[in-house]
Amino acid sequence: KIIELSGSVLSPRLSDEFGRYRRLLLDGSYTIEVNAIGYQSKQVSIIPSSAAIVDLDIFMTPIAESPLNISISDIGNISDNIYMVLTHSNGLNDTLDLALGDQLINYPLGTYSAVVFADGKFPQFISFNHIVNEETSLFIDLMYEKTVYLHTLQNTSDWFFESGNWINEDWKIKSQDDLTYFSNQSSSISLYPNVSFESENKYALKLNMQYELEWDNDSLIIELLDQDGIFSTIEISDQNWDSHFMYIPIPEE
Numbered sequence: 001k002i003i004e005l006s007g008s009v010l011s012p013r014l015s016d017e018f019g020r021y022r023r024l025l026l027d028g029s030y031t032i033e034v035n036a037i038g039y040q041s042k043q044v045s046i047i048p049s050s051a052a053i054v055d056l057d058i059f060m061t062p063i064a065e066s067p068l069n070i071s072i073s074d075i076g077n078i079s080d081n082i083y084m085v086l087t088h089s090n091g092l093n094d095t096l097d098l099a100l101g102d103q104l105i106n107y108p109l110g111t112y113s114a115v116v117f118a119d120g121k122f123p124q125f126i127s128f129n130h131i132v133n134e135e136t137s138l139f140i141d142l143m144y145e146k147t148v149y150l151h152t153l154q155n156t157s158d159w160f161f162e163s164g165n166w167i168n169e170d171w172k173i174k175s176q177d178d179l180t181y182f183s184n185q186s187s188s189i190s191l192y193p194n195v196s197f198e199s200e201n202k203y204a205l206k207l208n209m210q211y212e213l214e215w216d217n218d219s220l221i222i223e224l225l226d227q228d229g230i231f232s233t234i235e236i237s238d239q240n241w242d243s244h245f246m247y248i249p250i251p252e253e
Contacts, residue, residue: 001032002030002033003031027050029045032044032045032046041090065106066107067106067107068130081119082118082142083098083118084116109130110130111128121142123204124141156173159190160191160192204249210243212241213238220237224250232250232251
C-alpha cells in the first residue's frame, strides 16, 4: 500500500502470483509498505516521474518458523469443513484447512488472534504467541452452536430508536431508506434483551448484516453492555455489502 494514499476505503493493491505489481501515481514522494504472510513488513521510499516508468524491486525478509501443533476434537456429528482464520500482526489474514486429530504445521513466529470455524459448530476464538524454539500447542474442542436468544427483526417493538432515520422492512433494520445519507449524521439504536450467561459456557453475539461505509470519517460502532456498563466495543469502517454473519465473542468473566 501507499502510506500517503491509504485509508479504510482504499484497499491495498495485491501483486500477482509472481510478486509483480503496478501503481499509477502523480509526481511526488511516496512511501510504499509491502506485507506478505511469512515475511517481515517493509517500507521503501519512491519518487515517481511522469516522464518514465519507474521500476522498484523489493526484497522481503522471511520470518523464522516453528512447529504449530493443532489438535481438533469434535462433539456429535463430525464436521466436514474445519478451518482456522489467523490474523497476523500486519493485519493480513491467513486461512488454514484443518482436520480432526493432531496436525503439525511449520508456521511463522508471531502473535496471533484466530477463529476456528466448523459446520454447525460454535466458533472458537483464541489468541496465542508462537515463540522461537518452542512448539506451540492449540487444543480445539468443537461444540454445537446453541441459541440462547434470537431476534428475527420481524418487528422493532423491543428496539429503542435513539437518533436517526431507522426503518424496518423485509425482516431487516436499515439505517435509512435510501442509498445516501447526510454528512455529520449520527444514528443510534439499542436493544436490551434479558439474557443470562452460565460461567462454564462460551458465548458470542451472532449478527446477520451488510454495510457500506464511505470515507474515513464513517464508522459503525457496536457496543455490548451489562449492568456495569460497556464491556466490549467493535468499530467497523470498511465495506461488506454481501449479507454475512459476524461473530462477536462475549468475554468470559
